[in-house]
Amino acid sequence: MEQNFFRLTPQQALQELHAASGGLTSAEAAQRLAKVGPNQLAEGQKKSALAVFAGQFKDLLVVILIAAALISMFSGNLESTLVIFAVLILNAVLGTVQYFKAEKSLESLKAMSAPTAKVLRDGQRQEIPSSQVVPGDIIELEAGDLIVADGRLLNSWSLKVNESSLTGESEAVEKISSAISGEKVALGDQKNMVFSGSLVTYGRAVMVVTATGMETQLGRIASLMNQTQQRKTPLQKNLDDFSGKLAFLILVICAGVFLLSVYRSGMTILDSLMFAVALAVAAIPEALSSIVTIVLAMGTQKMARQNAIIKELKAVESLGSVQVICSDKTGTLTQNRMTVQNIWADGILTRGTDLELANDAQRALLKIALLDSDATLGHTAGAAAVGDPTEVALVQLGAWFGVEEQAYRAQHPRLSELAFDSDRKLMSTLHDTDEGPTLYTKGAMDVLLARSTRLLTSQGPVPLTPELRAQIEQVNRQQSESGLRVLAFALRPLPSARLLTLEEETDYTFVGLISMIDPPRPESVQAVADAKRAGIRTVMITGDHKTTATAIAKQIGIFGEGDQALDGVELEGMSDAALDEVLPKTAVYARVSPEHKIRIVSAWQRRGCVVAMTGDGVNDAPALKKADVGVAMGITGTEVSKDAAAMILADDNFATIVKAVLNGRSVYANIRSAVQFLLSGNMAAILAVIYASLAGLSVPFQPVHLLFINLLTDSLPAIALGMEPARPGLMDQKPRDPNASMMDRPMITRVFGQGLMIGVASMIAFYIGLAEGGAALASTMAFATLTLARLFHGFNCRGPESIVRLGLGSNPYSLMAFGIGILLLALVLFVPALEGLFLVAPLSSANLMWVLGLAFAPTLCIQISRLIRGK
Incomplete structure (x- = not known):
C-alpha cells in the first residue's frame, strides 16, 4: 500500500488515509465536539459586566x-x-x-487571524473553523497553512514547518511522515509530529489530529501562563x-x-x-x-x-517606570523573514544588492537561486509570499534585479527534482536550459564543496584547487561567525533529461555562496538607542542560536562592550544566586524555554526592577504575564500571547514601545x-x-x-x-524608582x-x-x-x-x-x-x-x- 500511496494525488491520498485511519464522520465529530467543547486556548472565564x-x-x-x-x-x-x-x-x-472597549479591540485582532482547517469528513473535503476540529480528524496541510491542532503526519511531501511561535527559532523544521501499514499508524519521534500554532512554509502533508485546545503543546504553555501571578x-x-x-x-x-x-x-x-x-x-x-x-x-x-x-x-x-525590556528576537526586534545579505562568486564577496548580472558566475548564482526553489512572491496587491523563508529570500533577490521568478521558471522548465532532506542537506532540480539539461543544487557548504571538482569563474570553469577550497571555507566561516546563514550553490550539465537519482549529486561545478539573515526592523536600532538614553536596559531572549542572536544584538545595539550571552543549557546549570550575579552583564539569552523566560524576568524583578516583556509567540506568553508589562504583537502574535499581555502593538512596531x-x-x-x-x-x-x-x-x-x-x-x-x-527631556531622565x-x-x-x-x-x-x-x-x-x-x-x-x-x-x-x-x-x-x-x-x-x-x-x-x- 505504501508504495502505491506515494503515487496518489493529495486528494486521493486523503481518501486512502481516511479509510486507513478510521476517520470521523460529521456526526461523530459533532458528538466529540459536544463532549470536549470548542478548541480554545486558555481564554479564561469571560467576566460579566456586573463582575x-x-x-x-x-x-x-x-x-x-x-x-x-x-x-x-x-x-x-x-x-x-x-x-x-x-x-x-x-x-x-x-x-x-x-x-470592555479593550476586550473588543482584542477580539477584533483575533478575528483578523482566526484560522481554518481543511478536513476530510464523510468522504468529502471541508474547510471548517479551527474551533470545530477534534481529535481523530484528518487534515490536509499546504504551504501557508496555520496548523490548528497537534497531530501525527500520515504522509508528507517535502514538508517544512516554522515552529517559531513555540520554540522561538525562525528557521523552518523539516518533518517526515510516519509509515502506513493497514489501519495502524506507526509512531515515531518528534519529526513526524506537527504542533498547533506552527506555520507550514513548504510542501504539503496529511495529518491525523491527536490533541486540541489545552491538551496541545501550545495549551500546556498556556496552562503555565495561567499559573503565573500578575x-x-x-x-x-x-x-x-x-x-x-x-x-x-x-x-x-x-x-x-x-x-x-x-x-x-x-x-x-x-x-x-x-x-x-x-x-x-x-x-x-x-x-x-x-x-x-x-x-x-x-x-x-x-x-x-x-x-x-x-x-x-x-x-x-x-510603562513609564519600566527599567528593563526583555524582548523576543524573532518578529519583534527582527522582521521574521530571511533577507539576503552577501554573495560570494568569482572570488568576490559583495552585498546581495551589488550583484552584477554581467558577471557570468554571479549571474549563474542568481539563476540557480531562482530555479532551484519553490517559493513565490505575492505579485498581486495584498498577496503574501508563499514558501520557505530561505527560498523567499532567494526569490526576493531576483526581484531586486527585475527578474520575476514564475516567468523565469517558465523559460527554464523543471524536468525532475530531488527534494531537500536533512540527511544529505541538499536540494536538486533538473532544468531545460540553453546549454541543455542542467542539474542545479543548493545546500550546506561543506557537503556541496566536497562533491565539487570545479569552480565557475567569469572566465569559465577552473579546477577546484586546495587553495580555492580553503578560500571558500574561510568566507563561509566569516559569514557564519557574523550570525548569517550560508547556502552553497552548484551546477552540473547532464547529457540528457532523465529522472534524477541520488547518484547524480556529484562532480559539480561550484558556483558560489549566498548568506542571509532575519534582519532587524529598521526602527529597532533607534528604539533601542532611545531606550538606552532613557536609562532602560534592553535584553534579548530568543530560541535561536547564540551566535545568530549575538550578531543581531550587536547590530541593534543591545550587545555592547563587556556584555555576554548565555544559552539555555548554561542557564539551566545556574542557581538563582549565580544568575543574579551575571544578570547585569548578560545582554542575550539564546536557546531558552518558556520556563527560562519566566526565570529571567523574575531575576530582574528580584533586583527591584519594573520589567516589560515583549513577544509574539506562544512560548512568550508565560513571561508576558509574569512581567510587570507584557507587550504582545497584534499582527504576528498568537492569541495566547495577546491574552497574556497588558498591551498589544497593533503595528508590531518595536519603536511603538518607546513611544x-x-x-x-x-x-x-x-x-x-x-x-x-x-x-x-x-x-x-x-x-x-x-x-x-x-x-x-x-x-x-x-x-x-x-x-x-x-x-x-x-x-x-x-x-x-x-x-x-509631554515635557521636554522626559526620555533623558532615568526611570523613577x-x-x-x-x-x-x-x-x-x-x-x-x-x-x-x-x-x-x-x-x-x-x-x-x-x-x-x-x-x-x-x-x-x-x-x-x-x-x-x-x-x-x-x-x-x-x-x-x-x-x-x-x-x-x-x-x-x-x-x-x-x-x-x-x-x-x-x-x-x-x-x-x-x-x-x-x-x-x-x-x-x-x-x-x-x-x-x-x-x-x-x-x-x-x-x-x-x-x-x-x-
Whole structure:
C-alpha cells in the first residue's frame, strides 16, 4: 500500500488515509465536539459586566469615599451622600466601559487571524473553523497553512514547518511522515509530529489530529501562563499605600477635632459632628480615584492612536517606570523573514544588492537561486509570499534585479527534482536550459564543496584547487561567525533529461555562496538607542542560536562592550544566586524555554526592577504575564500571547514601545500634578477647618461647599492637568524608582506650603465677611475665595516651571477648565435658585474685589518665586 500511496494525488491520498485511519464522520465529530467543547486556548472565564462593575469598588480610595458618604448620611446631609455615590457610580461605569472597549479591540485582532482547517469528513473535503476540529480528524496541510491542532503526519511531501511561535527559532523544521501499514499508524519521534500554532512554509502533508485546545503543546504553555501571578503596578502600590495612610490620618484628625469642639469650644455634639463631617469631606479627595482613572483612560486613547492597544488602564503608568525590556528576537526586534545579505562568486564577496548580472558566475548564482526553489512572491496587491523563508529570500533577490521568478521558471522548465532532506542537506532540480539539461543544487557548504571538482569563474570553469577550497571555507566561516546563514550553490550539465537519482549529486561545478539573515526592523536600532538614553536596559531572549542572536544584538545595539550571552543549557546549570550575579552583564539569552523566560524576568524583578516583556509567540506568553508589562504583537502574535499581555502593538512596531514609555512617563507626571493640585487644595480646607475649630469660630465651609469644590470645580482643572503635553527631556531622565512613594518629601512640602497659603487667604476672607455681615457672609466669602484660589492654583500645578516658561496657551484644556470653573462659581453665587441649595449669602462689589484679590494672591506669590528661581 505504501508504495502505491506515494503515487496518489493529495486528494486521493486523503481518501486512502481516511479509510486507513478510521476517520470521523460529521456526526461523530459533532458528538466529540459536544463532549470536549470548542478548541480554545486558555481564554479564561469571560467576566460579566456586573463582575467588572463590582470590581471597580475594590480600591481602598473608593472605600474611603463610601465611608465619607456614610458619615454624611448619618449627619443628615442627604445631598452630600447622593453626590458622593453618584461620583462612585460614574467612576465604576467609566472603568467598566474601558475594560470592555479593550476586550473588543482584542477580539477584533483575533478575528483578523482566526484560522481554518481543511478536513476530510464523510468522504468529502471541508474547510471548517479551527474551533470545530477534534481529535481523530484528518487534515490536509499546504504551504501557508496555520496548523490548528497537534497531530501525527500520515504522509508528507517535502514538508517544512516554522515552529517559531513555540520554540522561538525562525528557521523552518523539516518533518517526515510516519509509515502506513493497514489501519495502524506507526509512531515515531518528534519529526513526524506537527504542533498547533506552527506555520507550514513548504510542501504539503496529511495529518491525523491527536490533541486540541489545552491538551496541545501550545495549551500546556498556556496552562503555565495561567499559573503565573500578575504584579501590582507602582501606581497601584503608591495609591494603596497613600489611601491607607490617608484613611488612618483622617480618622485620627476627625476624632481629635470632634473632641476639641465638644470639650474645649463648648459646642454641641451636633455642631461638633458637623465640624468632623466638614473636615472628613475636606480631607477626602473625592475626585482623586475618578481623576486617576480618567487620566489613565486618556492615556490609553492617545496610545491607541499610536497603535498600542492597552488592555489594562494601569499598564499605562507601569510603562513609564519600566527599567528593563526583555524582548523576543524573532518578529519583534527582527522582521521574521530571511533577507539576503552577501554573495560570494568569482572570488568576490559583495552585498546581495551589488550583484552584477554581467558577471557570468554571479549571474549563474542568481539563476540557480531562482530555479532551484519553490517559493513565490505575492505579485498581486495584498498577496503574501508563499514558501520557505530561505527560498523567499532567494526569490526576493531576483526581484531586486527585475527578474520575476514564475516567468523565469517558465523559460527554464523543471524536468525532475530531488527534494531537500536533512540527511544529505541538499536540494536538486533538473532544468531545460540553453546549454541543455542542467542539474542545479543548493545546500550546506561543506557537503556541496566536497562533491565539487570545479569552480565557475567569469572566465569559465577552473579546477577546484586546495587553495580555492580553503578560500571558500574561510568566507563561509566569516559569514557564519557574523550570525548569517550560508547556502552553497552548484551546477552540473547532464547529457540528457532523465529522472534524477541520488547518484547524480556529484562532480559539480561550484558556483558560489549566498548568506542571509532575519534582519532587524529598521526602527529597532533607534528604539533601542532611545531606550538606552532613557536609562532602560534592553535584553534579548530568543530560541535561536547564540551566535545568530549575538550578531543581531550587536547590530541593534543591545550587545555592547563587556556584555555576554548565555544559552539555555548554561542557564539551566545556574542557581538563582549565580544568575543574579551575571544578570547585569548578560545582554542575550539564546536557546531558552518558556520556563527560562519566566526565570529571567523574575531575576530582574528580584533586583527591584519594573520589567516589560515583549513577544509574539506562544512560548512568550508565560513571561508576558509574569512581567510587570507584557507587550504582545497584534499582527504576528498568537492569541495566547495577546491574552497574556497588558498591551498589544497593533503595528508590531518595536519603536511603538518607546513611544508608550514616553506616554507612560507623561501620564505619571500628569497624575502626580493632578494629585498635587487636589491635595494642596484639600490641605487648604483642612487647615481652615482645624483653625476655626481651635479658635472657637463657626464652621467656615458647609459640607456642600466642599463637595462642590472637590467634585466640580476641582475635577475639571485636574483633568486638564492630565492633558498636559509631554515635557521636554522626559526620555533623558532615568526611570523613577518604583519603590519611591508618590508622596515624597518635596511633594509633601509643596502640598502643605501651597495649601497653607490658600488656607490663609480663605480665612482672611472669612474674617472680613464675619466683620461685615456675620457667619453666613463669612462662610460665603471663604467658600468663594477657596474655590477661586484653587482654580488659579491649577496653573501652578502644570509643572515646576513658571507659567511664562510653560506657556499659558500650551495646554488649552487648562484655560477651558478655568473658564468653566469660573462660570460654575458665578452660577452658585448669583443665581437665586441656587443660593438656598448651596447656603450662600449675597456678595457686594467690595466683597467680590476682596475675594478676587485674596484668591489670586497665592498664585501670584508662587509664580514670582518661580520666576526668581528660574533666573
